[in-house]
Amino acid sequence: xxxxxxxxxxxxxxxxxxxxxxxxxxxxxxSVVATTPELGAVASAxxxxxxxxxxxxxxTEDPHFVDARPTHIVTLNRADALVEGGAELEIGWLPxxxxxxxxxxxxxxxxxxxxxxxGIQLVDIPASFDRSRGDIHGAxxxxxxxxxxxxxxxxxxxAEAFCKLDAAQCSAYQANLAAFDARLEAKMKEWSxxxxxxxxxxxxxxxxxxxxxxxxxxxxxxxxxxxxxxxPPSPPHLAEVIEKMxxxxxxxxxxxxxxxxxxxxxxxxxxxxxxxxxxxxxxxxPGTAGDYVAxxxxxxxxxxAGLAGKG
Ligand SMILES: [Zn+2]
Numbered sequence: 001x002x003x004x005x006x007x008x009x010x011x012x013x014x015x016x017x018x019x020x021x022x023x024x025x026x027x028x029x030x031s032v033v034a035t036t037p038e039l040g041a042v043a044s045a046x047x048x049x050x051x052x053x054x055x056x057x058x059x060t061e062d063p064h065f066v067d068a069r070p071t072h073i074v075t076l077n078r079a080d081a082l083v084e085g086g087a088e089l090e091i092g093w094l095p096x097x098x099x100x101x102x103x104x105x106x107x108x109x110x111x112x113x114x115x116x117x118x119g120i121q122l123v124d125i126p127a128s129f130d131r132s133r134g135d136i137h138g139a140x141x142x143x144x145x146x147x148x149x150x151x152x153x154x155x156x157x158x159a160e161a162f163c164k165l166d167a168a169q170c171s172a173y174q175a176n177l178a179a180f181d182a183r184l185e186a187k188m189k190e191w192s193x194x195x196x197x198x199x200x201x202x203x204x205x206x207x208x209x210x211x212x213x214x215x216x217x218x219x220x221x222x223x224x225x226x227x228x229x230x231x232p233p234s235p236p237h238l239a240e241v242i243e244k245m246x247x248x249x250x251x252x253x254x255x256x257x258x259x260x261x262x263x264x265x266x267x268x269x270x271x272x273x274x275x276x277x278x279x280x281x282x283x284x285x286p287g288t289a290g291d292y293v294a295x296x297x298x299x300x301x302x303x304x305a306g307l308a309g310k311g
Contacts, residue, residue: 030166033079033106035090036063037281038145039116039154041292043083046158048176050169054079056097059283060257064136064230066093076101079112081165083158086115087122089142114161116154120144123211136230137208146280147212148184148191148296155180187293191300192217198307203252204245204273206233206259209280213299223250225263233263245271252306254278276306 030051034040040055047053054075057066063085076082076097084090098106105112122140144150159177163170195217202220203210208229214221223244227237244250251273255264264275278299283289285298 030162030169031078031080032083032162033075033081034083035066035085035094037283037290038151038292038295039083039085041282041290041295042116042145042151042155042180043158044290045180045292046155046173046176047162048172050166050172051162056094057281059279059281059289062258063089063142063280064092066090068093068097072097073100076106077103079103079106081112081114081161082106083114083116085142085145086117087120087142087144088137088139089117091138092136111161111164114158116157117142117144119153119157120150123215124208135228141208141211141229143209143280144212145292146210146296146299147216148188149216150212151292151296152181152184183293187297191296194300194304195219195307198304201307202248202250203254203303203307204241204250204267205254206256206264209256210254210278217300225253225259225267233260238263238267242267242270245273251309252276252303254303256280257284274306274309276302278302 029049030047032043032047032051032053034043034053034055036057037055037059040053043051044053056072056075057063061067079101082098084094104110107113122142122144124137125140126135126138145154155177159173162173199218200220202223203214204223204225205221206225208221208224208226210221213219223241225233225238225241227234245267250271253264253268253273253275255261255275255277256279257277261275267273268275277285279285279288279295282291282295285295288295288298
């Protein structure tokens with residue numbers, strides 16, 4: 001189970017394939033690949049200097065439909081660990097990449113395969129599920145990282161996994177985890193205070209991305225521009241949403257970078273609401289690259305401003 005020896009063997013194999021340039025001696029850091037940028041940001045916070053983190057999805061990509069590229073296979077081939085959201089978030093694009101990477105360290109069940117969803121209480125688990133209808137939340141809602149307390153659970157899970165893979169650095173991982181937790185908890189107080197005036201207030205979102213966020217901060221997120229997760233908005237559904245927004249006095253629509261802004265603006269125009277730009281991924285909003293806490297800070301502030309009518 002010598003990571004350096006394994007990495008060296010990988011290097012030899014890849015050099016044989018002409019995939020390595022002037023690579024030097026085997027990488028001493030734990031090589032972590034994350035599927036999406038918020039998981040990568042938390043892995044970096046927990047891993048600190050002892051890990052190198054690469055992320056497959058771009059901050060502006062839909063995590064359900066990531067563009068699979070050949071470079072992803074090379075990245076996965078070299079990984080000591082793969083952090084995924086799980087709960088079927090990446091089911092549409094990750095399995096063929098992992099298969100193509102031929103890396104036993106990150107196969108399902110291996111110690112290097114880390115599912116952030118493990119230990120998380122998922123919502124929206126369907127009683128019955130028919131994938132043919134196009135619904136993409138078959139294992140429950142996979143957007144749990146938008147609740148900062150779930151990010152703390154995922155961070156602890158990552159620290160435990162990194163300790164198993166790299167026992168020599170375990171105390172560093174635990175110290176990094178404690179620092180991440182402390183920073184997050186301090187911000188939680190601030191965020192809860194910012195959103196406290198809107199307890200029980202309803203919001204509309206494009207996709208069911210903000211269910212955990214709403215649950216944590218006392219908002220109501222039950223109305224979506226998509227008729228079902230992954231199904232594009234249709235005119236009859238949007239007409240219904242506009243009616244409900246007017247009837248319930250809903251003032252805010254959340255939209256993410258890869259969603260159709262025009263549709264949200266049209267609905268907001270009819271319903272007398274404000275469109276608020278938010279994101280699941282660090283780097284998708286200015287000043288948030290590589291930093292989960294900064295991302296959530298930007299989200300909370302944008303949503304609070306929208307709810308206050310200052311959006
Ligand atoms: Zn989704």
